[in-house]
Amino acid sequence: MKPILELRNLKMYYDTQAGQVKAADDVSFVLNEGESIGLVGESGCGKTSVSMSIMKLLPENGRIISGNIFFDGKDIVNFSDEEMNKIRWAGIAMIFQAAMNSLNPVYRVGDQIVEAITAHEPNVTFEEARQRVANLYKLVGLDPERMDNYPHEYSGGMKQRAIIAMSLACNPKLIIADEPTTALDVIVQDTILRELEKVQKKLNMSMIYISHDIAVIAEVASRIAIMYAGKIVEMSDSVVIFKRPAHPYAIGLMSSFPSIRGEKKELVTIPGEPPNLLNAPDHCRFAPRCPFATDECWKQTPSYSEIESNHFVACFHPQNLKKLVNMNA
Amino acid sequence: MPNNEVVMKIENLDKFFPMKKSVFSRAKHFLHAVDKINFEIKRGKVLSLVGESGCGKTTTGKTLLKLYEPTGGKINFLGRDVTHLMNADDKKWFHSKTQMIFQDPFESLNPRKTIFDIVSEPMNIQNFETLKKRELMVMEILKRVGISPPDAFLWRYPHELSGGQRQRVAIARALVMKPEFVVADEPTSMLDVSIRTQVMKLMMELIREMNMSFLYITHDLAVARYMADEISVMYLGRMVEYANSEELINNPLHPYTKALISAVPVPDPEFKRKSVEIKGGIGKPIDPLPRCRFYDRCPFAMEICSQKEPELIEVGENHKVACFLYEQR
Numbered sequence: 001m002k003p004i005l006e007l008r009n010l011k012m013y014y015d016t017q018a019g020q021v022k023a024a025d026d027v028s029f030v031l032n033e034g035e036s037i038g039l040v041g042e043s044g045c046g047k048t049s050v051s052m053s054i055m056k057l058l059p060e061n062g063r064i065i066s067g068n069i070f071f072d073g074k075d076i077v078n079f080s081d082e083e084m085n086k087i088r089w090a091g092i093a094m095i096f097q098a099a100m101n102s103l104n105p106v107y108r109v110g111d112q113i114v115e116a117i118t119a120h121e122p123n124v125t126f127e128e129a130r131q132r133v134a135n136l137y138k139l140v141g142l143d144p145e146r147m148d149n150y151p152h153e154y155s156g157g158m159k160q161r162a163i164i165a166m167s168l169a170c171n172p173k174l175i176i177a178d179e180p181t182t183a184l185d186v187i188v189q190d191t192i193l194r195e196l197e198k199v200q201k202k203l204n205m206s207m208i209y210i211s212h213d214i215a216v217i218a219e220v221a222s223r224i225a226i227m228y229a230g231k232i233v234e235m236s237d238s239v240v241i242f243k244r245p246a247h248p249y250a251i252g253l254m255s256s257f258p259s260i261r262g263e264k265k266e267l268v269t270i271p272g273e274p275p276n277l278l279n280a281p282d283h284c285r286f287a288p289r290c291p292f293a294t295d296e297c298w299k300q301t302p303s304y305s306e307i308e309s310n311h312f313v314a315c316f317h318p319q320n321l322k323k324l325v326n327m328n329a
Numbered sequence: 330m331p332n333n334e335v336v337m338k339i340e341n342l343d344k345f346f347p348m349k350k351s352v353f354s355r356a357k358h359f360l361h362a363v364d365k366i367n368f369e370i371k372r373g374k375v376l377s378l379v380g381e382s383g384c385g386k387t388t389t390g391k392t393l394l395k396l397y398e399p400t401g402g403k404i405n406f407l408g409r410d411v412t413h414l415m416n417a418d419d420k421k422w423f424h425s426k427t428q429m430i431f432q433d434p435f436e437s438l439n440p441r442k443t444i445f446d447i448v449s450e451p452m453n454i455q456n457f458e459t460l461k462k463r464e465l466m467v468m469e470i471l472k473r474v475g476i477s478p479p480d481a482f483l484w485r486y487p488h489e490l491s492g493g494q495r496q497r498v499a500i501a502r503a504l505v506m507k508p509e510f511v512v513a514d515e516p517t518s519m520l521d522v523s524i525r526t527q528v529m530k531l532m533m534e535l536i537r538e539m540n541m542s543f544l545y546i547t548h549d550l551a552v553a554r555y556m557a558d559e560i561s562v563m564y565l566g567r568m569v570e571y572a573n574s575e576e577l578i579n580n581p582l583h584p585y586t587k588a589l590i591s592a593v594p595v596p597d598p599e600f601k602r603k604s605v606e607i608k609g610g611i612g613k614p615i616d617p618l619p620r621c622r623f624y625d626r627c628p629f630a631m632e633i634c635s636q637k638e639p640e641l642i643e644v645g646e647n648h649k650v651a652c653f654l655y656e657q658r
């Protein structure tokens with residue numbers, strides 16, 4: 001297995017008037033060629049910030065403070081815009097969370113994808129590119145006849161699918177999909193996930209799949225990283241994460257989704273307030289909400305260590321969970 | 330106030346979009362985004378609209394709130410015909426009692442306004458209370474949607490928030506004045522389970538306390554089940570099934586509804602869900618033929634289904650379906 005992407009102790013902070021927002025704090029992981037990992041975590045925990053750091057598309061007030069990002073063997077942290085332009089779309093493509101407004105409103109949707117292709121592959125003719133886009137449209141369940149419509153004539157989910165088509169247009173080595181199916185019904189989602197899987201196998205493409213939907217992650221990813229307040233707190237094979245989550249936050253996450261199967265249940269939330277990333281403290285960031293917290297947890301940040309083969313956790317009291325804990329009890 | 334008062338009622342609502350090649354040509358073709366839809370929502374009740382991406386959910390919601398001029402049919406709000414609101418006073422009255430939570434929080438929040446300005450705007454328009462009081466109300470509602478601590482966010486701009494945080498700001502804005510009727514278009518699609526649950530609970534509380542009524546658009550059946558009293562399923566502009574939530578989920582009748590329910594992913598990486606049984610297919614809502622719109626994809630299609638369009642008929646207590654399989658000949 002050859003790694004395609006490696007993050008080493010990535011720190012990405014935003015400067016605001018009120019202080020620093022530590023959106024990514026010592027984030028490390030390795031992604032191999034052809035592999036899919038899922039990135040999950042509470043809203044606002046830093047998932048998009050990690051992806052935007054990899055794409056190096058940060059807003060003015062956001063900076064990579066330290067750490068490395070190796071893509072295809074090269075550290076791209078200090079790459080210039082020009083160098084990054086060659087990598088974006090053709091090397092790393094991203095399905096933006098803001099898919100719906102990452103299309104330019106004044107151009108026809110199909111033309112925008114054609115443009116993405118011809119910009120990276122000057123030998124492709126306009127007609128060939130249009131044909132390729134038509135095929136991509138079919139792949140994501142859009143009618144190629146709608147290529148000539150403008151973005152405002154698309155529904156939310158149609159725009160999202162157009163962006164998925166665009167991300168595949170230049171056969172990238174890595175796709176970062178940031179909540180790519182939030183606007184899609186389960187049937188369309190199912191079809192697209194299967195098509196993505198086929199393309200991925202064919203091209204040996206790697207994928208980072210960001211979602212708040214654990215059920216979707218369970219279907220697409222072979223490994224899962226769980227983020228909390230700017231840090232990865234647990235990472236392992238999907239089956240391990242589902243069978244024996246060790247971090248108390250992961251446990252809460254696994255036990256609190258509504259279902260359409262079985263009896264209608266009372267929904268549970270993870271008690272306590274979402275963390276404040278502004279001037280984040282030097283202790284375990286989950287401590288204020290954690291039922292297992294001790295003095296230790298309020299004094300320092302737990303290190304990220306391997307508790308069993310390939311199972312990493314950042315917690316002073318990792319749970320050995322055959323039993324599932326009820327966080328609301 | 331009688332508890333079964335009808336708050337919103339639509340009769341044969343149509344919304345067609347002209348499809349033209351250029352701005353100057355006359356439209357010869359029409360996209361039937363919403364085609365003869367009927368329903369009513371009583372005080373304190375929630376109707377959920379589910380269906381395939383692009384089937385017309387957002388268009389229904391926007392037409393209902395008069396953000397689009399209906400092509401045909403009637404809209405009745407609190408006993409008044411509001412299909413064509415002419416004078417400014419009537420418009421003001423209507424818009425003060427209704428709110429929309431837009432599907433795309435990246436598009437719908439004014440990028441030049443701070444979070445405080447965005448959330449307090451509905452109060453400013455109605456010249457509500459003192460500034461001090463407004464500030465307190467903004468803080469209160471932000472806290473309830475999990476934007477905490479609120480003062481760390483008040484003076485930020487939308488682009489300085491994560492996707493899910495923006496979505497919650499949009500919810501806070503719509504609910505801060507406790508309107509009588511809300512169209513919520515995929516309001517929690519980007520939220521993780523825990524925060525989503527918190528936000529859904531907040532909406533349920535307001536619905537109970539204030540007797541608010543909701544049209545709740547979602548592609549997530551588990552969410553629809555939790556939030557709604559009744560669920561209505563749309564397919565290519567038409568309503569194909571309608572029933573009480575539990576009934577619809579436990580006893581779906583329309584082949585599309587059945588497929589939709591069987592396709593919900595299961596949060597377990599070892600569970601292999603069978604793939605969706607319906608054929609893939611791209612819906613064509615432009616100048617639809619007079620036949621069942623699900624005909625091309627339906628595993629049970631019969632001859633009659635290609636010859637005329639099924640009507641929505643009552644097949645059980647408050648359970649309606651538009652499918653020839655259930656029509657008695």
Ligand SMILES: Nc1ncnc2c1ncn2[C@@H]1O[C@H](COP(=O)(O)OP(=O)(O)OP(=O)(O)O)[C@@H](O)[C@H]1O
Pocket residue numbers: 014015016021023041042043044045046047048049050059061062097212277488489490491492493494519
């Ligand atoms: N430009 C910015 N300036 C200041 N703070 C920011 C900026 N962009 C994001 N943040 C903050 O950084 C944190 C991480 O944001 P990010 O968008 O990475 O979250 P996320 O995990 O993608 O969340 P979601 O699931 O809601 O999209 C959030 O608390 C957010 O408020």
Ligand SMILES: Nc1ncnc2c1ncn2[C@@H]1O[C@H](COP(=O)(O)OP(=O)(O)OP(=O)(O)O)[C@@H](O)[C@H]1O
Pocket residue numbers: 152153154155156157158183184346360361362380381382383384385386387388389432548614
């Ligand atoms: N302003 C518009 N002009 C032309 N066509 C439009 C316009 N708005 C929507 N449509 C079309 O109407 C149909 C219904 O769109 P709508 O946005 O209502 O779907 P939706 O059910 O909300 O889908 P999604 O779940 O993907 O958001 C789609 O085919 C869409 O392309």
Ligand SMILES: [Mg+2]
Pocket residue numbers: 047048049097178491492493
């Ligand atoms: Mg995000």
Ligand SMILES: [Mg+2]
Pocket residue numbers: 155156157386387388432514
């Ligand atoms: Mg929509």
